[in-house]
Amino acid sequence: MKVIFDIGHPAHVHLFKHLARLLMEHGHEVLFTARDKEFELQLLEAEGFRYINFGKHYRSLPGKLWGLLRYDLKMLLVGLRFKPDLFISHGTPYAAHAAFLLGAKNLAIEDTGNIEQVILYRPFTDAILTPAVLPKDLGPKQIRYNSYHEIAYLHPEFFTPDPGIRQWLGVGDAEEYAVLRFISWNATHDVGHRGMSAEDKVRLVKQLSKRMRVFITSERGVAEELKPYCLRMPPDKFHHVLHYASLVVSEGTTTAVEAGILGTPCVYVSTFVDPNCQEMEQFGLVFNTTESSKVFELVDKVLAEDRQVYRNRSQTFLATKDNATRFYFDFINSRYAQNGQKHTQPSWQPVS
Template sequence: MNVMISISHPAWAHQFHHIIDILKKRGHKVKVLVIKKDKNWEILDQYGIEYTVVGEGTGNGKLEKAAILLVSTFRHWREAIKFKADVLIGRPSPMMAITAFLTGKKNIVYSDTERSVESLFFTKLFSYKILTPMMYRKDLGKKQMRVETFKELFYLHPNYFKPNPEDLKLVGLKPGEKFSYVRFVAWKASHDLGYKGFTNEQKMEIIKHLEKYGKVILSTEEDLPKEFDKYIKEVPHTKLHSIMSQAQLYVGEGLTMAFECNVMGVHAIFTSELSSGAGDEMEQKYELLYTIDNRESMVKDTKNNIDELLSKENIEEIGKEKLKRLLSDKKDFNEWWVDYLEKVV
C-alpha cells in the first residue's frame, strides 16, 4: 500500500510520525509532503523521516493563501501521480482532499479544529472518512467518525512518551525546579484571521505575575522586544514535550500546546476566543483546561486563574490524578489507524 501524507504544521509532524513508522514496519510505502511552517521540517529531520517540500509557507492574508492553495494543490496532485498513491491521510487539507478527488483515491483525516472553514469545506466534499474527537462541535454527516482520543495522544500517550528530568538542563533548570510554560502565537493561520492576542505590555504583565510562583519559559511565534529575550529558550523539538511535561502550569494562546500539556497531566490556561469541542471535553470532563475567552477582562481573568491554580502546593499531583482518568477513557490510536487503512484501502 502506498500512503501519502501532507504536513503543514509542527503538531502534524508529531502526530503522524508513529503511524509512519508502523506503516513502514508493516511493509507499506509512505510519501511525506511538507509545506513549511514553524520549522515543521526540522521535526521530521529529528525523527529521521524523509520528505518532499511542496511549499515554502502557508501565506498571509486571503489573497496570498488562495494563490498558494492553487500552486500547492497542483504539486500535491503531481506527487500523488508520481508516487502512485493508494490512499491519502493526515489532517483536513484542501490540497489533499482535491488531490484525492482528482486521483480517485480515499482521503482519511483527523480533525479537531472546527474553525478551519476552508479545509473542512473541501474535506467534507471529497474525503472518505473524517475522524473527530467525541465532543467535536460540528456534525459532518455520514463521513464523520467520532473516536475516543485526542490528537496529542498520537505522540504523547505513555506507550510512546517518557519524560526525562535531565532535559530541564537544556533550559537552565534543575530537575524538580518550579516553572511555568508560556506560549504566544503570531495569529497568521487562516482560522486566526480577524483575531488578535495580547499586547506586549500585557504579555509582560502575565509573565511577571507567573514569576511570583517560579521561573518562566517562553515560546513565541513572533518577534518580541528585547526584554522578553531572557525568557525565551531554544531547545530541540524532540525535547520540547519532555520539558513541557515538567511544568507546573501552561499559559498561552496556542491550543495545541495547551492540549499537549493536558495529556501529560499539566493544567493549562488557554487565553483565546478560538476554543473547540475537544477543548470543551478537556475542560468540562477532565478539568485540566481553563479557557479565558473574554478579551476585555482576559489579563485580569488569566491572573486570577494563575493564582487559583498555583496557590495549591500539590497542583502537579492533582494534574497527574486527573490524567489517570483521561488515559482510562482514551485509546492509543496509532495501531488502530493503520489497521483501519489496511481494512478499507
C-alpha cells in the same frame, strides 16, 4: 500499500508520526509532503522520515490562491511518480484533489472543521475522522471517535518524557519553571479572537519570575523586556519541556491540551472557545478564561495545588479515551486493506 502523508502544520508531524511508523512496520511504504511554513521540515528531519518539500508557504490571500494551484500540481506530480493507494492529511485540499485525479483514496483526520477548508476537500474525500468532542457536523463522511489528536503522540505507549531536558534548560532537579505560549493569531480560526494583552503578558512574567524560572515560546515578537525569557529550542524537545513544567499559560489550544494530557496544569486564555479545553476543565487539567485579567487569579489557584494531583488527574482523563494512533491504524487496516481483504473483527469502533 503506498501512503502519502501531507503536512500543513508542525503539529501534523506529531499527529501522524507514530501511525506512519506502525504502517511501515507492517510493510507499507510511506512518503511525507510538506510546505516550509514553520518548522515542519525540522521535525520531519528529526524523525527521520522521507519527505518532499513543496517550498515556502504563502500567507496573503492572493498567495494562498496561487498556492492552491501550485501545490495541487506539485502533489499530482509526486503522486504520479509515487503511485499512492492512500492519502492522509489533516484535511488539506492538495491531498484530496490529487487522490481524486489519481484514483486513490483520501482520508482526512482533522479536529477543527474549518468550513472554508472542508468545502475544498470533502467532495474528494472517502472519510473524515474527527474527535467525538468536536461539535461540528461535517456530513455523512464524518466518523467520530473517542480521543484527541494530541493523544496520538502523547499517549504513554508512545511518549516517554526525558528528564535530561532539565539539564538542557539549565534548571535544577527540584527547580520549578513555567512555560508561556503566545500565538500569532494569523490562523483562519483565530481571526477576530484575542488572548492576553501586551501589558498583562509583562505583568505575568514579572510576577511568576519571583517564584520560578519563566520560559516564553512565541509565534511572533514580544516586548523588549520579555525577550530575555524567550526560549529557542529544537521543536522535538517541546513536549519534554511541557511535561516537567509546573505551570503552562497558553493562548494556543494545542499547547493547552498537550499540557493537560501530560499532567501539567494549564491556564488557557483566549476568546476562542475550544471544546477539548472545555472538556479537560471538567477533569481539572485546563482552566479556561476569555479575559486576560483573570489569568492571575487562575495561576494562583493552579499553583496552590500539589503537582502530583495533576499527574493523577491526567491518568484519570486518559483512561476515558481511546489510544488515537491505534484507532487510526486499525481503521486504515480495516477500510483500506489490500485486495479487498478486511479484518473480520476490527478493534476500532466509531462513536455514534
